[in-house]
Amino acid sequence: MSNQSLQAKQSSKTRFGVIGTGRITRRLVADLQSTDNVTVTAIASRARDRASWYANQYGIANAVEGYEALLQREDVDAVYISLPPSMHAEWAIAAAESGLHVLCEKPLALTADQAVSIDVACRSGGVRWLDATGWLHHPRTESFRDWIRSGRLGDIGHISAAVSFYQPFQSDDHRLDASLGGGCILDLGWYACGLVRFASLGMPLEVSADVVIRENVPQRLTAMLWLGSGVTATISCGYDTATRKWFEVAGSAASLICDDFTRPWPERATRCWIHDASGLVEGHEFEGCQERLMIARLVGEQALTEWQQNAIDTHLILDAITQSLDSGGARVPVRQTIG
Ligand SMILES: NC(=O)c1ccc[n+]([C@@H]2O[C@H](COP(=O)([O-])OP(=O)(O)OC[C@H]3O[C@@H](n4cnc5c(N)ncnc54)[C@H](OP(=O)(O)O)[C@@H]3O)[C@@H](O)[C@H]2O)c1
Numbered sequence: 001m002s003n004q005s006l007q008a009k010q011s012s013k014t015r016f017g018v019i020g021t022g023r024i025t026r027r028l029v030a031d032l033q034s035t036d037n038v039t040v041t042a043i044a045s046r047a048r049d050r051a052s053w054y055a056n057q058y059g060i061a062n063a064v065e066g067y068e069a070l071l072q073r074e075d076v077d078a079v080y081i082s083l084p085p086s087m088h089a090e091w092a093i094a095a096a097e098s099g100l101h102v103l104c105e106k107p108l109a110l111t112a113d114q115a116v117s118i119d120v121a122c123r124s125g126g127v128r129w130l131d132a133t134g135w136l137h138h139p140r141t142e143s144f145r146d147w148i149r150s151g152r153l154g155d156i157g158h159i160s161a162a163v164s165f166y167q168p169f170q171s172d173d174h175r176l177d178a179s180l181g182g183g184c185i186l187d188l189g190w191y192a193c194g195l196v197r198f199a200s201l202g203m204p205l206e207v208s209a210d211v212v213i214r215e216n217v218p219q220r221l222t223a224m225l226w227l228g229s230g231v232t233a234t235i236s237c238g239y240d241t242a243t244r245k246w247f248e249v250a251g252s253a254a255s256l257i258c259d260d261f262t263r264p265w266p267e268r269a270t271r272c273w274i275h276d277a278s279g280l281v282e283g284h285e286f287e288g289c290q291e292r293l294m295i296a297r298l299v300g301e302q303a304l305t306e307w308q309q310n311a312i313d314t315h316l317i318l319d320a321i322t323q324s325l326d327s328g329g330a331r332v333p334v335r336q337t338i339g
Contacts, residue, residue, distance in 0.1 A: 012037070013037050013038060014037060014038050014077050014299040015039050015075055015077045015078070016032050016038060016039070016076070016077070016079065016080050016103075017040075017041060017043070017044065017064070017070045017071075017073060017076035017078070017079050017080075017100075018032075018040060018042070018060070018079070018080050018082065019067045019070060019079055019080065019081045019082065019083060019095075020045070020067075020082040021045045021050050021051065021054045021082075022082045022083070024105065025054070025082045026057075026058070027291075028080060028291060029043075029058045029060070029080075030058075031289065031291035031292050031295060032080060033058075034292060035292045035295040035296055035299075036296065037296075038295055038296075038299055041060070041061055041062060041073075041075045041076060042055075042060060042061070042063070042064050042070055042073055042075065043055050043058065043060045043062070043064065043070075044063075044064040044065070044066060044070035045064075046065075046066070047065070048063065048065040051063035051064055051065060062075070067091055067094075068094070071094055071095055071098040071100065076100060077100060077101060078100055078101035078102070078103065078127075078298070078299070079091075079095045079100050079101070079102055079103070080103045080104075080105075080132070081102065081103070081105060082105045082132075083105070084174035084177070084182070085109070085174075085180065085181030085186050085187075086110060086179065086180045086181040087180075088104050088107070088109050088110075088114075088118075088181075089109045089114040089115075089117060089118055091104075092104045092108075092109075092121070092122075093121040096118070096122040096124070096125040096127050096129070098125075099125055099126070099127060100125075100127060101127045101298065102118070102122060102127065102128075102129040102130075103129070103130055103131075103132055103294075103295065103298055104118070104129065104130075104131055104132065105131070105132045106131050106132055106133050106191075107131075107181070107186040107315070108131040108311045108312075108314075108315065109315060110186070111315060111318075111319055112315035112316045112319050112335070112338055113338065114315075115311060115312045116312060116338045116339075119308055119312065128298055128299075128304055129298075129304070130294060130298045130307055130308070131307070131311045132291075133191075133194060133294075133307075134262075134263060134291045135191075135261050135262050135290055136194070136198070136307055137290050137291075137293040137294035137307075138264075138270070138286065138288055138293065139286055139287070139288045139293075140258075140270055140272060140284075140286040141198075141261075143272075143284065143286070144198070144199070144249075144256065144258070144272070145198075148199060148201065148249060148256070152251075152253070152254065152274070153250075153251030153252075153253055153254045153255065154251035154252030154253030155251055155252045156199070156200070156231055156249060156250070156251050157230075157231060157232075157250055157251065157252065158231065158232050158233065158248075159199045159200060159231070159232075159233040159234075159247065159248070159249050159250070160236075160247060160248050160250075161191070161192040161195045161196060161233070161234075161235050161236075161246070161247040161261075162192070162235070162236045162237070162244040162245075163188040163189075163191045163235075163237045163244060163262060164184075164188065164237060164239065164240070164241045164243065165188075165239065165242070165243045165244075166239065166240060166241055166242050166243070169239075175187055175217065175239070176215050176216070176217055177217070178217050182217045183217035183218035183219070184217075184218050184219060184220065184221055184238050184239055185211070185218045185221050185237070185318060185321060188221075188238070188239075189221050189223075189235065189237050189318055189321060190318070191245070191261075191262045192235035192237050193235065193314050193317040193318055194310060194311075194314040195247050195261060196225055196227075196235065196317070197310060197313050197314055198310065199247070199249045200227045200231060202227060202228060203313055203316070203317070203334060203336055204225040204226060204227050204233065204317055204320075205226050205227060205228060205334060206225070206226040206320075206332060206333055206334060207223055207225045207226070207317065207321055207324050207331070207332060207334055208223065208224050208324050208330065208332070209222070209223035209224075209324040209325050210222045210223070210325075210329050211325050212240075219238055219239050219240055220236075220237070220238035220239070220240055221235070221237045222234070222235070222236050223235050223321055223324070225317070225334075226331075245259070245260050245262040245263065246258060246259040246260070246261065247261055253276065253277065254274050254275060254277065255274070255275045256273075256274055257272065258272040258273075259271075259272075263290070264290075269285040269286075270285060270286040270287070270288070271285050271286070272284050312338070316334055316336070317334055319335065320332055320333070320335065
């Protein structure tokens with residue numbers, strides 16, 4: 001579908017169709033429904049009953065059986081994909097080929113090559129895409145960037161990030177199914193690698209990784225990353241410790257510390273701190289809903305290249321981590337670009 005016919009198809013609001021009925025859907029649908037100039041017109045499930053149940057629960061007018069049927073609807077301009085990771089590329093590309101904008105859950109895909117295929121399909125279809133990595137869209141993240149770029153922290157020496165949660169899984173959880181892209185590398189390493197990419201303002205050059213496998217999937221990942229100018233980073237991710245979603249960017253003058261970068265703790269101010277060498281702590285608090293800002297950005301007119309490149313680069317780092325694990329933890333180079 002051309003850009004022109006896409007615009008003709010669009011009403012004044014961008015009409016989203018939801019693909020999948022997972023746990024995260026509940027939260028994101030509420031964010032879609034409360035974003036200006038956005039509405040949710042349909043939800044699709046593999047099973048008609050489940051689609052109907054969710055449509056009733058969320059106040060969505062249309063329940064659809066099958067994902068393909070949702071792509072063919074006249075009342076859908078964009079899709080929100082909340083499927084297991086192994087299905088993201090297939091349905092994001094199918095949506096783009098149907099002329100629909102794409103908001104795809106993280107991880108964007110399984111590999112950097114798949115991520116680029118999504119980007120290519122969306123460009124050919126004349127549609128916009130974002131991965132649903134909310135923290136990158138929070139106003140707090142702009143301040144992170146300003147402090148890192150301005151030299152407020154001095155010269156950056158080391159970055160560390162830890163993302164985990166402790167939750168016994170149901171045996172049918174996609175996170176325990178390697179064939180669906182399960183395991184903590186893609187699920188949580190996505191955030192930690194994305195943070196390193198963001199905070200270093202560049203790409204790691206080399207990585208070395210170690211993993212604990214249980215129930216056939218990675219349950220704990222530890223990795224070391226080497227960046228340019230002697231900067232290093234460490235990441236820790238897993239399903240076997242209590243919730244951690246924090247980072248430290250350590251510079252020669254001060255450290256930037258955040259204890260909830262992936263999503264602000266509920267019922268608490270959105271916060272972060274700068275600690276200097278004398279023990280002085282400068283606290284900062286922020287307002288704003290990162291998911292609504294992300295959705296507004298997708299349906300707006302601003303170029304999305306910055307976030308799209310971040311997603312592709314994050315996959316390049318994850319690819320290198322997998323390659324290191326396949327070679328027994330060897331220090332391996334990170335591909336800097338595709339192609
Ligand atoms: N951005 C965030 O903060 C955040 C938070 C949590 C999760 N996520 C991401 O969101 C995505 C979905 O996660 P979730 O926890 O919501 O997943 P989930 O509860 O397991 O739901 C996934 C949905 O995918 C559909 N599906 C299709 N084929 C499937 C299969 N073979 N096995 C299982 N489900 C299948 C199912 O819907 P139907 O059967 O009804 O079609 C299911 O409800 C993942 O990529 C995850 O990493 C993001």
